Amino acid sequence: MSCKCDSYGVLRPHSVTITEFGAVGDGVTLNTKAFQNAMFYLNSFADKGGAKLFVPAGRWLTGSFDLISHLTLWLDKDAVILGSTYSEDWPVVDPLPSYGRGRELPGGRHRSLIFGRNLTDVVITGENGTIDGQGFEWWERFRNKTLDYTRPHLVELMNSTGVVISNLTFLNSPFWTIHPVYCSQVTVRNVTIRAPLNSPNTDGIDPDSCDDVCIEDCFITTGDDVIAIKSGWDEYGISYGRPSTNIIIRRLIGETRSSGIAIGSEMSGGVSEVHAEDLLFFNSAAGIRIKTSPGRGGYVKNIYMANVTLVNVGTAIRFTGNYGEHPDEHYDPNATPLIEKITFKDIKGENITTAGLMQGIEGDSFRDICLYNITLQVTTNSPWNCSYIEGYSEMVTPETCESLRGEIFPDHCSDCYGLPSDLRISRKRNKGAWLLSW
Known part of the structure; x- marks a missing residue:
């Protein structure tokens, strides 16, 4: 799969600077009205090729503001947009329909x-x-349990098409950092995302019920999942029924106390056709993780992850079938998820505590899990722990659990998503060392 062309280089026939609307870049003056007025003015150019809002060097304090269509928001190299530290500058809006409530608290969300x-x-x-x-x-309000509503994201775009986020640094998000939801044709490229490793729920990039997403050439260090692919929560996600599909992730470096790439736990609308390659995760709790639970429904299928390097990682591959966390008591505990056709290929790891902690759901085994050419330097005497998992493996060190020891070739290659049948010809060749290039 390849990323489609994006509109990074698009030329806008109209351009203004935020200072033209009275903004002051002293880090103290609140500029919410200036950003809002700029958007109102630039909206008149939407049908004339669009417009560009230039943010020059300075520290531009603001509360929440809305973007418009056919817009380029451009930040100078010394420009910093600062979020206000007062919650009243982040209005409360309705919960997402695929969640039914705020992710942290019932009701709305900032x-x-x-x-x-x-x-x-x-x-x-x-x-x-x-x-x-x-x-x-x-x-701090989260830790002290003084929140009235779910915390805000740093960037969220809803029901939008043709989104490009690139060549920027994102710092210290209150909650998830970049959250496209119900979007199509999304590109996130060449961004840096940072938050302290002890910051709660500061996910890096969370495509949520989105299709045709490309994430590449990013460095992310946060307090929660580097990438988390989602699609709605329990009965609300099932009812809304919009999956996340056709997602490409490549050339990614990440550090976290959680997972490098996670799918779920909110995946009730389904997740499929995810291709991730050329990944490096270090000093992290988990490398790759799938999270789900009875009550989620939905599916995770046709997942392919390859060329992964793990350094100082707790668990290289982790599946959690009983994650819990339900929006309310109205979920159906019999709505079990379908987890199948997941391939991990060409993974190397050093100083790994556990190779795999792979726990499915009793009566709803995760199947067609395929491991190929995986070498992990594991520090524990029990490298694999599997339950309710079915699949195949070849060239895996240390040897995987019994339920994954079926041979891929020659009879089960078609059960392994993304593995070409002619791979068996070269599988015993010396592949040599590989390095990611950045």
Whole structure:
């Protein structure tokens, strides 16, 4: 799979600077009205080729503001957009229909710092400028249990098509950092995302009920999953029924106290056709993780991850079939998920505590799990722990659990998503060492 062309280089016939609307880049003056007024003005150019809003060097404090269609938001290399530390500057909006409530608390949720819905052709980019959510106050309120509503994301776009986010640094999100939801044709490229490793739920990039997504050439270090692919929560996600599909992830470096790439736990609308390759995760709790639970419904299938390097990672591959966390008591405990056709190929790891902790669901085994050419330097005497898992493996060190020891070749290659049948010809060749190039 390959990423489609994006609109990074699009030329907008109209351009304005945020200072033209009274903004002051002193890090103290609140510029919410300036950003809102700029968007109102630029919207008149939407049918004339669109417009560009330039944010020059400075520290531009603001509350939440909405983007418009056919817009480029461009940050100078020394520009910093700062999120206000006052919750009243982040309005409360309705919960997502595929979640039924706020992710943390019943009811609504604070709107993201940069927000948009029902948009087309939106570019957020620049010369490695910075968007800083200043999430410290939000993290403390979470720890002290003084939140009234679910914390806001740093960037959230809803029901939008043709989204490009590139060449920027994102810091200290109050909650998930970049959250496209119900979107199509999304590209996130060449971004850096940072938050302290002890910051709660500061996921890096979370495509949620999205299709045709490309994430590449990113460095992410956060307090939660580096990438988390989602598609709705229990009965609300099942009812909304919008899957995440056709997702490409490549050339990614990440560090986290959680997982490098996670699918779920909210996956009730389904997740499929995920291709990830050329990944490096270090100092992390898990490398690759799938999270689900009875009550989720939905499916995770046709997943292919290859060329993965893990360094100082707790569990290389982890499946959790009883993750729990339900929005309310109305979920159907008999709505079990379908987990099948998941392939992990060409994985190397050093200083790994556990090779695999793979726990399916009793009566609903995860099947067609395929492991090929995996070498892990494991520090525990029990490298694999599997339950309710069915699949195949070849060239795996240390030897995997009994339920995964069926041979891939010659009879089960078609059960392994993404593995070409002619791979058996070269599987015994010396592959040599491989290095990621950045």
